[in-house]
Amino acid sequence: MFVLQPGQNRSFGPTGPYWRRSLRSPGGGDNLFVASIVAIRPDTGEYVWHYQETPGDQWDYTATNHMILSDLTIGGKKRKVLMQAPKNGFFYVLDRTNGKLISAEPYIKVNWASGIDKKTGRPIMNPEADYSKNGGKTWMAMPGALGAHDWMPMAYNPGTGLVYIPAQELGFPYKADANFKPKTHGINLGVDLGALNLPDDPKIQAAVRATVKGYLIAWDPVTQKEVWRAPHDGAWNGGVLSTSGNLVFQGDGSGKLNAYNAKTGQRLWSYPVQTGVVAPPVTWAKDGKQYVTLVAGWGGAYPLLVGGLSLDARGKKIPNKSRVLTFALGGTAKLPAADVATDMPLDPPAQFANxxxxxxxxxxxxxxxxxxxxxxxxxxxxxxxxxxxxxxxxxxxxxxxxxxxxxxxxxxxxxxxxxxxxxxxxxxxxxxxxxxxxxxxx
Ligand code: HEC
The missing domain is CATH 1.10.760.10 (Cytochrome c-like domain)
Structure with a gap:
């Protein structure tokens, strides 16, 4: 563990966070409480239980994603559960009274572990995934550091019994940085982010972009099986809202707010919001009328870190237009015309260096x-x-x-x-x- 100094924060500074376990703890180990869910009593702060999803996490899988509590009937018994779909690609159902694993299954392609051992609750790790110990080779992981599902909230609908997950297939090339030395400014991961650089051939770039997928997945937490999935144009789509009228609302990275039939996944409505969307919509009512409000806007680690991948299907940047939009049945307002994106001139100077x-x-x-x-x-x-x-x-x-x-x-x-x-x-x-x-x- 590291100690924060004044002026430092967790992401930027010489104290880490190192992704590579060999830098954090050369002797190995689980690094408790990395990538863990910890239950504490809110009144006293007293520790109750913990469950570590990714022991010794080296992929930034974390366990910080949205958790949903519900009472589910599993194997004929009513269970008080906690559900989470963390970045590591497994959907977890825990007994929230004691932190014990009830079930965990992959909700998207996963190659870092072959499953979760039901007895111990530990992942059955693929030894190749430990890129700290593979002689400096690149390990192409699925899911990647941006997760099979990132921070965007998922939604549970007690009516359908389904959880709606904003999921993605977005791999990541992990490579130990052989010459790593922590710096005072910037991210100190201990991995060589140069491994992310795509070849310059536009055809190869387009082909790699085509492997990146985004889905809205409807997941049955009792059977741990997918019920339907709706494909998006790419990764990094918005958080999810589900209503008792059996609708699911989700904005997407290519600039639409969509509504789906919660039982079948059929898309019922789609509105061009003129910007990529990451936030979840919310619903509220006033004077008997129901509204859906969206904080529309694009950003986050995906367009920041891998700008080339985050381009849309035409190879264009996805615009950001930060706006609060509210919808209602019978609404008549119209958005002003979208800004026209113009390509800036690209006029590089002569090279001066070898x-x-x-x-x-x-x-x-x-x-x-x-x-x-x-x-x-x-x-x-x-x-x-x-x-x-x-x-x-x-x-x-x-x-x-x-x-x-x-x-x-x-x-x-x-x-x-x-x-x-x-x-x-x-x-x-x-x-x-x-x-x-x-x-x-x-
Ligand atoms: C934490 C995010 C972040 C990091 C890391 C970062 N930058 Fe920036 N940089 C920005 C932002 C945001 C702006 C735009 C500021 C503004 O609005 O004028 C910017 C602007 C710039 C500009 C001016 C561009 C222009 O034409 O106005 C240069 C040059 C630049 N950065 C170089 C670098 C270099 C070199 C590094 C690495 C040593 C770096 N930046 C690291 C966020 C970052």
Whole structure:
């Protein structure tokens, strides 16, 4: 465990969190309470029970996803259960009175474990998944670090007895970073995020994008079986709302709010909200009239980290338009026309550095810039796409941002504690190289 210092937070700082267990605890072990559900008494903070879903978690699977409590009849007995579909791909039904496992089955493709041992409650791990110990090879995991289901809330409908999961097939290449040294700024995972960089061939990029899938899955928690699934255009879709009128509402990454028949999965309604959606809709009533309200807007780790993958089926960035939208039967309001996306000119300057410098720049970028500006310097449209930035043609302008931190109050801090001025110049060379590749393949 690490101790937070003033000014540090869990994600950014030299204390971790290391994804690689060999860095956290070279002796191995489960790392209690990593990726665990812990029950405590709210009045006293007293510990009651815990259940560790992913012992020694090295894939950022975590157990922080939405938990749903209900009473289910399982094997003829009424059980007080806790249900969770964490990032690791298994749907868990626990006895919430004592934390014991009732059942756990994969709700999407999983390759890091072959199942959950019903007696011990522990995953039956695939030894290949331990990329801390595989001699530096890349391990392609399913699900990946963004989960078979990320933070977007799922929904349970007691009427249908089904749980509706915003699920995705989104693998992740885990590779130990051989030269890892923690930095004061940036994410200190101990993995080489350069493994995320796609080949530049647009056909290969499109083919990889086509393997990324998103679904709304209706799951029966008693039989641990899928009842239906509705496909989306891609991964990273919105949280879910289910109503007693047997509807399921979910926004999607490509800019629609959809309503489905909760029993069959048939799509009954779809509205173009002009932005990718990640939040769940809510429903409420006033003066006898029912409304559905959505905080519409796009963002999060997927478009930030793997911008190239998060592009839509046409290879375009999914827009963000942050707005609160409210719907009702008989509503007549119309959205103003959608903004027209215009391609910025891509006009990279001449390269000033040699291949060795560009390689140093790439390594530094993959340690400290990739999590916001995107793998391969391809942004998903949330933080600026540095290939298009005027600052790459002008060392003074670049340094004013990256060294002097002139955009700090906009979320772009100075990285001078992490890198020498030479390394910061090497990052600029790397981004120019990436911009030149993009200009050629346009
Ligand atoms: C935590 C997220 C985050 C990280 C990590 C990050 N940036 Fe940024 N960066 C931003 C945001 C947000 C902006 C836009 C600020 C604004 O609105 O002006 C930005 C803007 C910039 C700009 C100005 C672009 C322009 O044309 O306005 C440059 C240059 C830049 N970043 C370089 C880097 C480099 C180099 C690294 C790694 C050493 C890095 N950034 C790491 C979030 C980040």
């Amino acid at each position: 291949a060795a410098t560009i390689a140093i720049g790439q390594q530094a970028y993959d340690r400290s810039c990739v999590a916001c500006h995107g793998s391969g310097a391809i942004s998903g449209g949330i933080a600026p796409d540095l290939r298009y930035s005027g600052t790459i043609a002008d060392q003074t302008a670049w340094n004013s941002v990256v060294i002097d931190g002139v955009l700090s109050d906009q979320g772009m801090i100075s990285f001078k504690e992490n890198f020498t001025p030479k390394e910061i110049e090497a990052i600029r060379a790397y981004v120019i190289a990436r911009a030149q590749v993009a200009a050629k393949t346009k």
